[in-house]
Amino acid sequence: MSDRVPPHPDHHTDPHPERPGSAGEHVLQDALGTTSRAERFYDDQVCDRLVPSMQEFVGRMTMAFVATADAHGECDSTLRAGPPGFLRVLDDRHVAWPEYRGNGVMASLGNITENPHVGLLMVDFTDDLIGLHVNGAARIVDDAQLRSEHPDLPRETAPGRRADVWVEVTVEEAYIHCRKHIPRMVPMGRRRAWGTDDARRKGGDHFGVAAVRRAAAESAVPAAEQGETAHAGDPRAAERAAAGASSGE
Numbered sequence: 001m002s003d004r005v006p007p008h009p010d011h012h013t014d015p016h017p018e019r020p021g022s023a024g025e026h027v028l029q030d031a032l033g034t035t036s037r038a039e040r041f042y043d044d045q046v047c048d049r050l051v052p053s054m055q056e057f058v059g060r061m062t063m064a065f066v067a068t069a070d071a072h073g074e075c076d077s078t079l080r081a082g083p084p085g086f087l088r089v090l091d092d093r094h095v096a097w098p099e100y101r102g103n104g105v106m107a108s109l110g111n112i113t114e115n116p117h118v119g120l121l122m123v124d125f126t127d128d129l130i131g132l133h134v135n136g137a138a139r140i141v142d143d144a145q146l147r148s149e150h151p152d153l154p155r156e157t158a159p160g161r162r163a164d165v166w167v168e169v170t171v172e173e174a175y176i177h178c179r180k181h182i183p184r185m186v187p188m189g190r191r192r193a194w195g196t197d198d199a200r201r202k203g204g205d206h207f208g209v210a211a212v213r214r215a216a217a218e219s220a221v222p223a224a225e226q227g228e229t230a231h232a233g234d235p236r237a238a239e240r241a242a243a244g245a246s247s248g249e
Contacts, residue, residue, distance in 0.1 A: 004031045020046045020173055046175045049092040050134070054174055057132055058095060058122060060084045067119040068111035068138075076107045082158045087122070090150055093171050095120070095134060096141070098163030109167070112138045118169055121177065125185040131177025136169045158194045 005028065014023035015030055020042050029035045050058065063081040070076075080086075080097055088096045099109065112118065116137040123131040146166045147153050156162060193201040205211055 041175075046173055048173065049171055050089060050095070050174050051092075054132060055089045055092065057124070057130075058087050058089050058134075061087050061122045061124070063122070064097070065121040065123075066108060067121075068108045069115050069117065070111045071114040076111055078108050085154070086157045088150075088153065088157075090168070094168060095136075095171065096146065096166045096168040098143075098157045098161075099140075099165050099167060100158070100161055101164060109140055109165075112140060112167065118167075120169065123177065123182060125182065126187055129179040129182045129184060131179075131182065133173070133175050133177055134169065134171055135173040136171045138167050138169045141166045141168050161194050 014026055016026040017023075019026060019039070021038075025038070029038045047054070062084055063079060064087060065077060066080055067075065067077045082098070086097060090096055116139065118136060118138045120134040121131060122134070142165055143163045146168065196202065
């Protein structure tokens with residue numbers, strides 16, 4: 001670590017507790033000489049609510065990246081997607097999105113039950129080439145409860161799909177993500193298989209993990225060696241090898 005970077009800043013000794021952000025970022029701003037730039041950004045761009053232009057931006061997004069962490073700080077990031085409007089601006093301090101039946105792991109929701117802090121990143125890759133960060137505290141809400149509080153919620157937030165539960169975020173920070181490194185993308189038509197259980201449409205064993213483990217279990221080679229040496233370069237090699245053996249090749 002650089003000599004200029006103090007290890008593990010103590011959040012109880014924040015040098016600038018009046019600023020947005022964490023003690024760690026404030027300590028590093030002082031250590032690396034970026035304090036004045038950071039203060040300009042805080043003053044000019046960081047809000048504690050969604051201004052009207054931010055609300056419009058959220059309302060037309062078709063995806064968001066969601067970051068959560070459990071009580072120990074172990075992190076997870078995921079993608080949520082849907083038609084424009086699936087991210088619902090309830091008011092200038094609250095955003096919600098529907099959660100559907102998925103793989104059953106509940107990584108994000110499980111983290112929220114332990115630690116409500118979440119970070120959202122929404123990016124317009126096609127038109128404005130700009131991003132919006134929203135950080136805040138999340139809660140999990142039953143569909144019926146949120147509808148009782150907000151009767152204007154659509155019954156279907158994606159074709160043929162209704163939410164099991166919703167995640168509602170109370171906005172604590174909202175700020176821009178600059179455009180200089182955002183790539184421009186061109187939308188292509190694609191019929192999405194909303195809610196499908198078809199393994200192929202979901203991506204199946206794209207990275208070959210299940211195939212490697214099956215091959216390891218069926219051979220005398222320890223699983224660690226099978227995964228790290230025999231198929232280190234191509235995790236699908238195990239699946240091809242198993243298919244070749246069964247066909248007599």
